[in-house]
Amino acid sequence: MPDVSAADHWLTGLQLLLLAGVLSLLPLSVWVWRTRTAPPATRLRALTALTLFLTFDLIVFGAFTRLSDSGLGCPDWPGCYAEATPWAAHEEIHAAQSAQPTGPVTFSKAWIEMIHRYLAMTVGALILLSCALSWRWRAQVPQGWKWPLATLAWVLVQGLFGKYTVTLKLYPAIVTLHLMGGITLLALLVVQHERYLAMPVAVSTALRRGLWLVLGLLVVQVALGGWVSTNYAVLACRGFPTCNGQWWPDMDAGHGFTILRELGRAGSGEYLPANALVAIHMAHRLMAVVVLAALLSLALACWRSGGAMKRTAGWLLGLSTLQLATGLGNVVLHWPLIGALLHTGGAAALVAVLVAALQRTTLPKSSISPASAFQSVRTA
Secondary structure, three states: OOOOOOOHHHHHHHHHHHHHHHHHHHHHHHHHHHOOOOOHHHHHHHHHHHHHHHHHHHHHHHHHHOOOOOOOOOOOOOOOOOOOOOOOOHHHHHHHHHEEEEEOOOOHHHHHHHHHHHHHHHHHHHHHHHHHHHHHOOOOOOOOOOOHHHHHHHHHHHHHHHHHHHHHOHHHHHHHHHHHHHHEEEEEEHHHHHOOOOOOOOOOOOHHHHHHHHHHHHHHHHHHHHHHHHOOOOOHOOOOOOOOOOOOOOHHHHHHOOOOOOOOOOOOEEEEEHHHHHHHHHHHHHHHHHHHHHEEEHHHHHHHHHHOOHHHHHHHHHHHHHHHHHHHHHHOOOHHHHHHHHHHHHHHHHHHHHHHHHHHHOOOOHHOOOOHHHHHHHHO
C-alpha cells in the first residue's frame, strides 16, 4: 500500500463524516415527515426504531463482509487507500488486484467493505442526533438522556473495534469483539426503544430469572459462533450429528481457544492445527444443544405466563427453529452464504427479543423486599 500521511487520513476522515451526514438525510427525511406532529417522546422512539433497524442491517451486512472475504477490501482505515470512495482509489485498487487477482483487494471487495463503513457511519450519525435531541427534550421526555449517551459512547468503542479489525489484519479476537460490540449496540438500542413504551407488565420471579439466564447463555453462544466464523471453523466438522464420522473427534482446545494469536496461527506462531478448528466447531455445536433446550423451555414458560408474553414465546420458538435449521444447513450444505447470513441475523434477533422482554416485564410488587418497601415509604 502506498505511503500516506496522517494528514491524509484525517482529511479522509472529515470527508467521510460529511458523507455520513449526507447519507443519513434519507432516513431522517422519512422520520421527520412521519413524526412531524408527534410529541417528543414519540419522535425519539421512532428515531430509535429507525436506528435499531439500520443497526440490525449493519450486523447482517458485517457478516456478509466477513463471509465474502471483503474485510481487507480496503486495507487501511477510515478510508480506502486514504480516499473516501473506491472510485477515488481506483489506481491503488487496480495495482493491488493485478498483483493478487483473487484478493484480498478487488474492486468488488473494496465496495463491500466501504458500504459497510458507510452504513456504520449513518448509524453513528443517527445515534448522535438521538443523543442531542434527548438532551434538548429532557424536560419533556421523562426517560432521560443517559441511555442515548451510553449508546453514543459505545458507538465510539465499536468504531475502534472496526478500525483494529482492518489494521490488525482480521485478528480473530478483535473481529469477534467487533461482532459482540455490534450485538451490544443492538441491545442498547432495544433498551432505549422500550423505555419509551408503557409501563412493564408484572411476571413471576422465576420467569424474570429465566429471561436473564437464557440471555446469558445466548451471549456465550453468540461469542462462540463469532469465534467459529472468525477462525473459519464452520467446515472443520463434516456431517451431522457426527463430526467427520466420529461422535467425539480429536480436538485441541488449547490452541483453538488461545485468544491472543493471529488468524490461522497458534499462539507460538506455527500454523493452527486442524483439530484446533474442530475444537472450536464442537464447542459451538455442543453449546447449541444447551441453548436450544433453554430457549424452548423459556418459550413454554412465556406461553404459560399468558398475555403479552405469548408473543415473546412465538418469537422465541420461531427464531430457535430458524437457528436450528440454518445451523444444520451451514454444516450439511457446506456453509451457503444465505444460510450463514440468516444464522447471524437470527442470533441478533434472539438477543433483541430477550432484551425487549426484560424491558417489558417487571417483578410483582409483592416481590419487593421489606427493606426496599421501607425505603420507599421513607422517601415518599
